[in-house]
Amino acid sequence: FELITSIESSGINAEYGGIRWFPEESSRFWHDRFPSYEDVLQPSWQWSVLAPFIVLLVHTIIYAILVNGILKPEEHIITSFRYMKAKSSVKKIFGPEPPYMVFVLVNMVLCLIFSSLTMVFYQSFTAHVTGICILFFYITWNGAGYYVDIFRMSMGAKKKDE
Numbered sequence: 001f002e003l004i005t006s007i008e009s010s011g012i013n014a015e016y017g018g019i020r021w022f023p024e025e026s027s028r029f030w031h032d033r034f035p036s037y038e039d040v041l042q043p044s045w046q047w048s049v050l051a052p053f054i055v056l057l058v059h060t061i062i063y064a065i066l067v068n069g070i071l072k073p074e075e076h077i078i079t080s081f082r083y084m085k086a087k088s089s090v091k092k093i094f095g096p097e098p099p100y101m102v103f104v105l106v107n108m109v110l111c112l113i114f115s116s117l118t119m120v121f122y123q124s125f126t127a128h129v130t131g132i133c134i135l136f137f138y139i140t141w142n143g144a145g146y147y148v149d150i151f152r153m154s155m156g157a158k159k160k161d162e
Helices: 002-020 045-071 080-086 088-094 100-123 125-161
Strands: none
Touching: 045 100, 080 088, 080 100, 100 125
């Protein structure tokens, strides 16, 4: 579920960003012309910052109820909180056993910071492309590191069972 959310949100951002900066002549074979910059409404704080924050808040509440309240996965199942709690960089910043609310609050603060940057990315093509490239490389690195950690942990658990 968490992986689907990450892939979905990254894909939506990339598609939106790609369509936003297409030159007008790229729509000549499309059934209708792409809107020009003048046709597009100027970005608003409500839709650029507040709406993503509300979606994150609702997602966090549903996730907390579902994963921590109803499903309560066993200790060997890695949730996003358990994964982050095991990282040494997180332990250095928040201590050996950071509470769940710290994890939630950090996610919300990061959402507000990165959502606020959308106003800059929307107005500047150079910032937009640079941001997408950095985001792409970060997501790729983070995803690859996640799978290496998961495979390492699952292989370690299998060796203990043998």
